[in-house]
Amino acid sequence: MELYIITTALLGWLAYTLYLIALLLRKGRDAAGGTVCVYMGNQADVAEWFIRSIYRSDGVLAGRLDVAVAVECPGDDTGRIVRILSGEKEFSLFEGAELAKVCPLVLDVRGMDKKALLVGPLNCIMSC
Helix, strand or coil, rough: HHHHHHHHHHHHHHHHHHHHHHHHHHHHHCCCEEEEEEEEEEEEEEEHHHHHHCCCCHHCCCCCCCEEEEECCCHHHHHHHHHHHHHHCCEEEEEEEEEHHHHHCCCCCCCCCCHHHHHHHHHHHCCC
């Protein structure tokens, strides 16, 4: 009877471990990987919050995703904020169309406010 309980417990533990490994492998395969390419413009009020939120995502923290940001007009307030953050967080900063040369998949968030960023792009990045 004791051997049956121990065997059942070990088989249960093994099944649970294999399940977790399968989840990790599937999540790693489904994640886009590579670089999160963000195209921003006229968003000085949310630029810092949005970039810091991206850096708190699981993909960036786990090292599966990198960040690159392009600003529409590098001389405006958004450009200055993103330039300061690029020095702090050490991500690539591009001007305008240069980002398309580096990353074919660009997340265009120009003109979005905080609510739209939460519902759309940030939710997508957090699920990676």
